[in-house]
Amino acid sequence: MAKIALGKGKSTVTTFHGCDTKGVSDQCSTDVFVGDDKKGVVRVGDRMKDHLVSGTTNNPCTLKHGKGLEPALSKGSETVIVNNKGVGRVGDKYGSEEISTTDHGSYPVEAGG
Numbered sequence: 001m002a003k004i005a006l007g008k009g010k011s012t013v014t015t016f017h018g019c020d021t022k023g024v025s026d027q028c029s030t031d032v033f034v035g036d037d038k039k040g041v042v043r044v045g046d047r048m049k050d051h052l053v054s055g056t057t058n059n060p061c062t063l064k065h066g067k068g069l070e071p072a073l074s075k076g077s078e079t080v081i082v083n084n085k086g087v088g089r090v091g092d093k094y095g096s097e098e099i100s101t102t103d104h105g106s107y108p109v110e111a112g113g
């Protein structure tokens with residue numbers, strides 16, 4: 001079991017890139033929520049927010065995973081389904097990027113495989 005991932009920046013994503021090492025969630029359900037401030041849950045196919053791909057902090061590149069190329073959640077729960085799609089959890093991946101944390105406020109909700 002792992003916490004269900006929330007969209008709109010409420011989940012952090014480890015990018016494994018040199019430039020933006022952390023990204024955040026973006027797209028999510030508009031009618032299924034978890035937590036205090038009604039943030040939607042992330043589903044398979046939802047895209048994370050755009051971010052820089054490589055370079056260093058002192059010499060940032062401008063190459064992005066962005067503008068329609070943001071990675072989409074490639075795998076989620078096979079047993080917990082939201083809007084006919086598997087729900088995303090901490091540990092699931094947007095391509096090679098992995099959801100590392102999510103903020104549920106005082107109502108943590110987990111989903112299994």
Ligand SMILES: [Zn+2]
Pocket residue numbers: 015017051052053065071097
């Ligand atoms: Zn990326």
